[in-house]
Amino acid sequence: MARAKNETHKQGRSGNPAKAASPARTRGRATARDWIGGARLRTLTLGVVPVVLGTTVGFVDSGIAGDFGAFLAKDGHLTIAVLALLVALFLQIGVNYSNDYSDGVRGTDEFRVGPARLTGAGLAKPRTVLTVALTFFGLAAVAGIVIVILTQLWWLLIVGAAAIVAAWFYTGGKKPYGYNALGEVFVFVFFGLVAVLGTEYVLIGRVTASGWAAAVAAGFFACAVLMVNNIRDIDEDRLAGKRTLAVTVGLPIARVLYGLFLLLPYVLLIWFVLLYFRTGFTYFSLLLVLPALAIGVSSRKPRELITALQLSSFGSLAYGVVLGVTLALQP
Template sequence: MAQRGKGPRPTSKRRSGRPGGRPVGRPQKATARDWIGGARLRTLTLGVVPVVLGTAVAYVDGGYDLGIALLCLAVALFLQIGVNYSNDYSDGVRGTDRYRVGPARLTGSGRARPRTVLTVALTFFGLAAVAGVVIVVLTGLWWLLAVGAAAILAAWFYTGGKRPYGYNALGEVFVFVFFGLVAVLGTEFVQIHHVTLNAWAAAVAAGLFACAVLMVNNIRDIDEDRLAGKRTLAVVLGSRAARTLYVLFLVLPYVVLVWFVVLYFRTGYTYFTLLLALPAAIIGATSSRPRELITALQLSSFSALAYGIVLGIALALQP
């Protein structure tokens, strides 16, 4: 007769709030470097570029307001950081990061408590909201509160909630709309109170760059996302089609640039940023190594930043 307490015990299913259950052993506590990494600084260009372009086209189309522009930049950066921490939290508690082979995430690695990561995400969303409210008060455009609320909700439901649209091949739609159209058009509108064709062209370019950065990131994670049941657009299309679309996302802003070159000759200097975009496109289209795809992501991000800065300066220097 077996003694009580001896032998194998039956297992029971428990939700741990961590990907794939509780991590083996005791994970190290997140350091300041881990938290900075969680902000994913290389993606912050997605917030900078539309504000630079929106302010530049506002300047050539009727004037600009530096204070309002800086507040727009704060909204964009705080929102982007909030999205990054929100994704870390949501992917971690869903178990998506269980299959991750890239840099460890705060929640998925167990280095930070899910609630702490969520609190940080909500804090940055709150900071974005405060900066947005200041813009509304200064401009008197109270209806913009609805736009700001929509942006924060869209940021949260990208990977949060019961049915995140980022898990259903709609991530690129989100970044194109909010980090392209809304960000650029909104930046111009709060400064000169109307939207121009220049702003629409710049918004499309910024949105396409944002889609390129997201796509190459998802190409890197395509196998892991497929295993985790995360249906990104890259997973739905497959590797070959996703790579083709990534190249299109990265090259089409230079087609849009023709609009500005025809109107403002000096903006042609922006084509020099192809020196960053073309290597990114080649790597993203041909490489399957995660490290090289990270390089493509970084080059894509820097291409977007260089494009925005050079085009913005060229517009500002028009006679």
């Protein structure tokens, strides 16, 4: 039965995703709740955490110790930090809608067991979902251009363009790299290294060792969220021909990688504790992360794995916020 489904699925594929979509697939009109669900709010921590860390690490390495407010007021730092946050959030939302569109028109979501998608479930026309995705990419570009104008760092235009292109080709185009086990590389680079170090650089004009430690930690959390999502969909992705890293390495190794991605940020936290003792309070975020780990490495039930995804996301947010606050409060 599964083989017959797979054959039907393959026959319905098109090399051009836009042509693969059929208006007949739209069965109803998406509600506001559906569109909010399409933004996948639980993943937006991937945009918040790196900007919080980049801003606070920039503060402690700026030389303006003991007055975070003065740091934010200096040289428009608050404006730049808010714009960096908008870039990260708009880019993340754009990626989510772009994935919804690309997976939907390819038919990949035909076998999914998670929450319904706008395109795959026929709740919205593919072109409408694509337009929304491109709109958010455009908003990210506008916020990024404003940062460039304020900082006069014109080379950042190349970084911003690369981020948008990488976001689209994650599941878009004829050969999406997200279908070839490279999704974790994308999120680690752009929602870890680029987001944290980029935020730090536009604020203080350099990157530091603490910035690198925070960037790698944020990148691992982003990888963990993506991995547990792909563990949930591993059978369906394999059936649909989507070779995520979880599909490529198999379930046992995928679970091990998920555990490593979740726990390595706490190894990196040792760096901050040695420099700033109060940052040790960040270990309390393990109260969210350890239950996520327990579920993620033991369960195969989609609903439980969704819970693991949520706990991973909120755990990363708690890590970033607590670490950020304790850095901001350094005397």
